[in-house]
Amino acid sequence: xxxxxxxxxxxxxxxxxxxxxxxxxxxxxxxxxxxxxxxxxxxxxxxxxxxxxxxxxxxxxxxxxxxxxxxxxxxxxxxxxxxxxxxxxxxxxxxxxxxxxxxxxxxxxxxxxxxxxxxxxxxxxxxxxxxxxxxxxxxxxxxxxxxxxxxxxxxxxxxxxxxxxxxxxxxxxxxxxxxxxxxxxxxxxxxxxxxxxxxxxxxxxxxxxxxxxxxxxxxxxxxxxxxxxxxxxxxxxxxxxxxxxxxxxxxxxxxxxxxxxxxxxxxxxxxxx
Numbered sequence: 001x002x003x004x005x006x007x008x009x010x011x012x013x014x015x016x017x018x019x020x021x022x023x024x025x026x027x028x029x030x031x032x033x034x035x036x037x038x039x040x041x042x043x044x045x046x047x048x049x050x051x052x053x054x055x056x057x058x059x060x061x062x063x064x065x066x067x068x069x070x071x072x073x074x075x076x077x078x079x080x081x082x083x084x085x086x087x088x089x090x091x092x093x094x095x096x097x098x099x100x101x102x103x104x105x106x107x108x109x110x111x112x113x114x115x116x117x118x119x120x121x122x123x124x125x126x127x128x129x130x131x132x133x134x135x136x137x138x139x140x141x142x143x144x145x146x147x148x149x150x151x152x153x154x155x156x157x158x159x160x161x162x163x164x165x166x167x168x169x170x171x172x173x174x175x176x177x178x179x180x181x182x183x184x185x186x187x188x189x190x191x192x193x194x195x196x197x198x199x200x201x202x203x204x205x206x207x208x209x210x211x212x213x214x215x216x217x218x219x220x221x222x223x224x225x226x227x228x229x230x231x232x233x234x235x236x237x238x239x240x241x242x243x244x245x246x247x248x249x250x251x252x253x254x255x256x257x258x259x260x261x262x263x264x265x266x267x268x269x270x271x272x273x
Contacts, residue, residue: 001045001172001186005234005249008039009175009226011219041176042227043186044234047168055167058195062163066156074157096144099137106134161239168235170198175223189224189231233257 012035021028047055067073109130113123152158174186190205192198204217205224212218233253237243243252 001048003246004044004046004238004244005246006041006043007227007230009042009223010037010039011222011226012037040223042189042223042231043174043176044169044231044238045172045174045186047172051171055164058167059160059164063156063160066159071154071156071159074152074155077152077155096141099141099144103134103137103141106130106137110134165232165235165239166199166202167195168239169228169231170195170202172235173227173231175227189220189227 018029018031021030109126113119113127113130116123119127170190171188173189175189176184176186179185190198190201192201205221205228207221209218209221209225212221230253233256234249237249237252237256242256243249
């Protein structure tokens with residue numbers, strides 16, 4: 001299978017190593033257990049045409065299930081919100097357009113004056129004002145986009161897509177490990193012949209690590225804990241055609257999720273103040 005994206009996860013293992021123990025009768029060769037940090041390479045592989053057909057069928061099933069459960073479609077929610085003056089109304093679109101326009105104008109002013117030397121007092125004031133307005137409009141745009149995303153996350157479309165992203169991860173998330181001859185090979189992170197079995201594997205790996213006694217499952221649990229969130233993000237980026245290879249996905253991960261983290265940090269600071 002073709003690899004789309006790979007990354008490393010570190011985990012700690014215990015290994016038995018040779019050890020010479022000093023005794024009153026002289027040195028004795030024995031072994032001892034030591035902790036060691038190792039890395040596993042994680043890989044998200046590309047589905048083939050047949051896999052994509054299966055994925056499309058799965059999405060359709062889940063979409064219908066959510067509609068039958070009473071969830072609105074994206075189009076239905078957009079119309080409903082537009083009718084009552086919500087986030088998708090003409091008024092909101094106009095406000096967003098004005099914010100984006102002002103934000104772009106401020107960015108041009110900052111770029112124009114930012115690298116200049118010997119600004120007079122009026123120009124310094126213009127630059128200061130542009131920076132303040134840029135920060136304010138950026139926050140306002142981010143808030144509106146976050147509100148819009150959160151509302152549409154409750155549609156049948158979004159719920160079905162979330163399940164589809166999970167489906168891709170369950171079937172195309174692999175980890176690299178050594179086999180008996182020292183060679184490395186890829187193994188599925190989730191065991192099972194079908195979606196139900198693989199999801200049961202997911203549920204087992206989401207359990208508390210203290211409850212896991214099996215050594216193989218414990219190894220998978222450590223790999224899973226360090227990789228699942230990244231797999232979900234990578235699958236989402238790839239599925240939505242934001243990026244499709246190692247370099248572009250790496251950039252998208254930084255661009256998208258560093259912004260989200262900054263927004264969360266900012267919200268936390270606002271709630272503390």
